[in-house]
Amino acid sequence: MQPDSRDSYDPRSIEAKWQERWxxxxxxxxxxxxxxxxxxxxxxxxxxxxxxxHVGNLYAxxxxxxxxxxxxxxxxxxxxxxGFDAFGIHSENYAIKVDVHPMELIPRNxxxxxxxxxxxxxxxxxxxxxxxxxxxYYRWTQWIFLQLYEAGLAVRKEAPVNWCPSCQTVLANEQxxxxxxxxCDTPVEQKLLSQWFFRITEYAQRLLENLxxxxxxxxxxxxxxxxxxxxxxxxxxxxxxxxxxxxxxFTTRPDTLFGxxxxxxxxxxxxxxxxxxxxxxxxxEAYRDATRRKDLVERRKGDKTKSGVFTGGYxxxxxxxxxxxxxxxxxxxxxxxxxxxMAVPAHDERDFEFATEFGLPIVPxxxxxxxxxxxxxxxxxxxxxxxxxxxxxxxxxxxxxSGRFSGLSAPAxxxxxxxxxxxKGLGEVSVNYRLHDWCISRQRxxxxxxxxxxxxxxxxxxxxxxxxxxxxxxxxxxxxDAHGVAPLARDEEFYRVDCPRCGRQARRExxxxxxxLDSAWYFLRYPSTDFDDRPLDEGRxxxxxPVDMYIGGEEHAVLHLLYSRFTTMVLNELGHLExxxxxxxxxxxxLLIREGAKMSKSKGNVVIPDDYIERYGADTFRAYLMFxxxxxxxxxxxxxxxxxxxxxxxRMWEAVLQAVGESRNxxxxxxxxxxxxxxxxxxxxxxxxxxxxxxLAALMEYLNAIRYEGRVPSLDxxxxxxxxxxxxxxxxxxxxWDRLGSDLSVFEGVLWPEYDPQKxxxxxxxxxxxxxxxxxxxxxxxxxxxxxxxxxQALADENVQRHVGDATIRKVVHVPDRLLNLVVxx
RNA sequence: GCCGGAGUGGCGGAACGGUAGACGCAGGGGACUUAAAAUCCUUGAGCCGAAAGGCUGUCCGGGUUCGAAUCCCGGCUCCGGCACCA
Numbered sequence: 001m002q003p004d005s006r007d008s009y010d011p012r013s014i015e016a017k018w019q020e021r022w023x024x025x026x027x028x029x030x031x032x033x034x035x036x037x038x039x040x041x042x043x044x045x046x047x048x049x050x051x052x053x054h055v056g057n058l059y060a061x062x063x064x065x066x067x068x069x070x071x072x073x074x075x076x077x078x079x080x081x082x083g084f085d086a087f088g089i090h091s092e093n094y095a096i097k098v099d100v101h102p103m104e105l106i107p108r109n110x111x112x113x114x115x116x117x118x119x120x121x122x123x124x125x126x127x128x129x130x131x132x133x134x135x136x137y138y139r140w141t142q143w144i145f146l147q148l149y150e151a152g153l154a155v156r157k158e159a160p161v162n163w164c165p166s167c168q169t170v171l172a173n174e175q176x177x178x179x180x181x182x183x184c185d186t187p188v189e190q191k192l193l194s195q196w197f198f199r200i201t202e203y204a205q206r207l208l209e210n211l212x213x214x215x216x217x218x219x220x221x222x223x224x225x226x227x228x229x230x231x232x233x234x235x236x237x238x239x240x241x242x243x244x245x246x247x248x249x250f251t252t253r254p255d256t257l258f259g260x261x262x263x264x265x266x267x268x269x270x271x272x273x274x275x276x277x278x279x280x281x282x283x284x285e286a287y288r289d290a291t292r293r294k295d296l297v298e299r300r301k302g303d304k305t306k307s308g309v310f311t312g313g314y315x316x317x318x319x320x321x322x323x324x325x326x327x328x329x330x331x332x333x334x335x336x337x338x339x340x341x342m343a344v345p346a347h348d349e350r351d352f353e354f355a356t357e358f359g360l361p362i363v364p365x366x367x368x369x370x371x372x373x374x375x376x377x378x379x380x381x382x383x384x385x386x387x388x389x390x391x392x393x394x395x396x397x398x399x400x401x402s403g404r405f406s407g408l409s410a411p412a413x414x415x416x417x418x419x420x421x422x423x424k425g426l427g428e429v430s431v432n433y434r435l436h437d438w439c440i441s442r443q444r445x446x447x448x449x450x451x452x453x454x455x456x457x458x459x460x461x462x463x464x465x466x467x468x469x470x471x472x473x474x475x476x477x478x479x480x481d482a483h484g485v486a487p488l489a490r491d492e493e494f495y496r497v498d499c500p501r502c503g504r505q506a507r508r509e510x511x512x513x514x515x516x517l518d519s520a521w522y523f524l525r526y527p528s529t530d531f532d533d534r535p536l537d538e539g540r541x542x543x544x545x546p547v548d549m550y551i552g553g554e555e556h557a558v559l560h561l562l563y564s565r566f567t568t569m570v571l572n573e574l575g576h577l578e579x580x581x582x583x584x585x586x587x588x589x590x591l592l593i594r595e596g597a598k599m600s601k602s603k604g605n606v607v608i609p610d611d612y613i614e615r616y617g618a619d620t621f622r623a624y625l626m627f628x629x630x631x632x633x634x635x636x637x638x639x640x641x642x643x644x645x646x647x648x649x650x651r652m653w654e655a656v657l658q659a660v661g662e663s664r665n666x667x668x669x670x671x672x673x674x675x676x677x678x679x680x681x682x683x684x685x686x687x688x689x690x691x692x693x694x695x696l697a698a699l700m701e702y703l704n705a706i707r708y709e710g711r712v713p714s715l716d717x718x719x720x721x722x723x724x725x726x727x728x729x730x731x732x733x734x735x736x737w738d739r740l741g742s743d744l745s746v747f748e749g750v751l752w753p754e755y756d757p758q759k760x761x762x763x764x765x766x767x768x769x770x771x772x773x774x775x776x777x778x779x780x781x782x783x784x785x786x787x788x789x790x791x792x793q794a795l796a797d798e799n800v801q802r803h804v805g806d807a808t809i810r811k812v813v814h815v816p817d818r819l820l821n822l823v824v825x826x
Numbered sequence: 827g828c829c830g831g832a833g834u835g836g837c838g839g840a841a842c843g844g845u846a847g848a849c850g851c852a853g854g855g856g857a858c859u860u861a862a863a864a865u866c867c868u869u870g871a872g873c874c875g876a877a878a879g880g881c882u883g884u885c886c887g888g889g890u891u892c893g894a895a896u897c898c899c900g901g902c903u904c905c906g907g908c909a910c911c912a
Contacts, residue, residue, distance in 0.1 A: 177908095252911090332912075335911095336910095337912060341912050432912090554907085593905095644849085694839095697848065697850075699849095770892085773891095799879075819893090
């Protein structure tokens with residue numbers, strides 16, 4: 001039967017029809033209080049750029065939406081919200097570029113994004129959205145700041161911070177990529193400034209430990225572990241010669257203490273002033289100036305030739321009791337460890353280069369065990385090194401030239417040295433983290449004002465909770481200032497305020513907070529958006545959180561995902577949440593590339609989804625995006641491939657209409673029934689594993705099978721296909737389900753098909769027969785046939801016989817129903 | 827340099843240690859059509875062969891195994907992240 005030409009698959013009309021119906025009937029808006037099997041399906045909310053929805057956004061969302069729809073078909077009450085991460089430097093820079101005020105620009109972008117998103121067929125609950133620039137939202141962002149402030153976790157301190165001279169603001173460490181600004185690629189400078197910090201380092205150990213039990217993509221966990229960067233070692237005090245404080249250093253190699261022949265401080269180190277001798281002062285100052293002028297790219301590229309100057313001061317090596325010179329050099333960074341090192345040139349590459357450059361002594365103190373025999377005694381120094389630092393570090397090393405510790409293994413030596421230092425009060429075991437406190441101040445306009453008032457009498461005073469939100473005023477000139485003064489500092493009406501504590505005239509904080517604070521808690525807000533008077537409704541929060549499944553890009557592995565874990569931990573500790581980890585499961589998705597290259601605006605190869613959706617329909621485009629590669633690894637977008645999905649869906653349409661026309665029930669026993677069960681099994685397992693490409697392949701195979709040689713499938717043969725396709729092509733499935741005569745939406749009711757394990761396998765199986773591991777024949781045997789039977793049948797095969805010949809069969813490998821391998825002598 | 831991940835047809839990609847190349851795209855051949863598009867059938871790693879069949883083949887070199895794309899050792903290349911981290 002030819003389908004009526006007027007009734008061919010027309011995605012445009014079908015999609016419009018179902019989108020309208022879903023919206024009207026509230027299909028995707030679960031009753032957040034009443035439902036019984038809550039499942040919070042989260043995806044990373046987008047930054048609403050002026051360019052509109054990017055195909056990368058759509059790729060991310062579609063993969064997450066499929067998972068949510070699948071859980072819904074399995075009978076869970078899925079809550080799938082979306083929102084807009086609309087504050088931040090990114091938006092602001094764009095506003096500056098096009099010279100439109102962000103307060104005009106951003107609402108327009110959000111409107112545009114909303115329109116685009118509604119067209120993509122996501123299962124969004126539009127009744128619970130979040131917009132970070134809405135005072136009704138950022139009121140609570142400010143509230144969170146105050147919670148941290150009261151808990152002593154938000155502190156103002158002077159610290160070396162990353163300064164972007166182009167964006168004219170400080171950046172968090174995580175926003176500095178290879179020494180450059182994440183946003184504008186300008187080399188970042190370091191400045192010592194007073195800023196607001198969240199003390200995330202206090203939580204470093206817990207953030208690290210919890211990773212052990214979180215069900216997250218392994219690569220994301222690894223990225224976080226590396227970022228937190230825990231190192232175990234010791235803190236050692238080197239007393240200054242002729243001066244009071246000691247220089248503290250952190251080292252992971254306390255076993256090499258006897259080899260520390262000089263020390264190096266970061267040029268910014270506070271002790272430098274005290275140390276610098278009269279003769280050296282001018283040179284030291286010149287070097288510090290030069291360092292200050294270097295940007296991070298220059299400073300961090302790791303030159304082989306080291307620079308530095310001698311301060312004129314000496315410190316005492318507590319192990320050797322020798323006075324060793326103290327230098328400053330820019331290869332020592334103020335923002336790691338204590339900003340000072342003990343230099344062990346024999347066992348550290350950088351120290352070796354430095355010592356070589358400036359003719360400082362190099363004393364080896366560890367040696368691989370097997371080399372000890374080459375040397376006369378354990379005080380040996382000459383000939384141990386071979387022109388470079390010996391930096392191996394294993395348990396098979398012994399200490400040499402280390403006084404009473406000589407002869408001990410490296411681990412025993414390290415332990416002994418630390419114990420000995422501890423007795424003298426000169427050192428202790430310690431742990432150091434690479435993670436820094438989170439700098440949240442931004443000297444910019446487009447963010448939530450930090451809710452603090454500075455009073456000459458009372459100091460920093462938090463804005464009383466009932467005065468929140470501190471509304472971001474409309475400031476016509478919102479551009480940043482060349483001296484790092486925030487735009488709000490130019491708005492007197494904004495900053496002039498009375499101190500809430502003493503009533504005297506005071507001044508508001510004029511910095512705004514980092515965008516990452518906005519996104520550190522947005523998911524917590526979703527279920528509670530209908531409450532104005534509290535950030536998190538207790539009942540809603542208990543019911544819906546923590547998030548059941550979070551799917552997003554790996555680019556946020558260390559930024560957003562770490563900050564939101566930290567925020568959740570703090571809110572848990574303060575009694576606002578009952579859990580300390582926000583996302584029980586996290587899965588990263590891969591990167592979508594374009595014909596082998598990364599998509600980027602500068603390359604001009606960015607795919608705008610609108611045209612494709614217009615031409616092929618959202619369902620086809622969604623399915624294509626999921627078909628082009630393994631979701632967790634990403635894929636290559638090529639226009640050509642879309643037609644494969646288009647044809648498949650057309651065949652699907654035709655098959656269902658034919659089935660409706662013939663109206664036959666039942667599933668044909670035998671091959672078709674077996675394939676149906678196998679398909680259900682595979683598609684179910686594939687979706688669970690986010691292997692969407694193979695799930696679609698399995699569905700295609702099944703459709704091909706039930707339409708073999710023009711066969712018209714039965715209703716019961718196409719029903720499971722419609723259902724299993726529904727997560728990928730929700731509109732099409734709704735339409736076809738409707739045409740089968742159902743009154744309900746595909747997504748209402750528990751409809752995901754089950755398979756019968758009994759029906760997975762056929763009565764006879766095709767079995768490959770190998771001779772000496774090489775395929776020689778394929779025979780048909782009864783399922784579960786015994787080795788003897790199979791072997792006899794195999795030997796009856798002419799080709800097998802030819803290869804076996806007269807040789808003796810030495811071994812028979814029989815994997816029932818899978819394979820037979822005859823090992824013959826020959 | 828360090829930490830991840832990956833190298834399979836013309837292309838995107840499939841393969842619990844068990845028939846390598848599922849599914850799809852592009853290509854060849856054919857049907858339908860006045861024609862084209864669409865659709866349908868068919869073919870499809872390379873080499874030899876009329877065929878049956880044989881040989882080679884999953885980045886390279888070794889190894890384990892009855893059997894390796896898959897596991898182990900060594901190397902190369904590409905992608906992503908981090909990087910003077912003491």
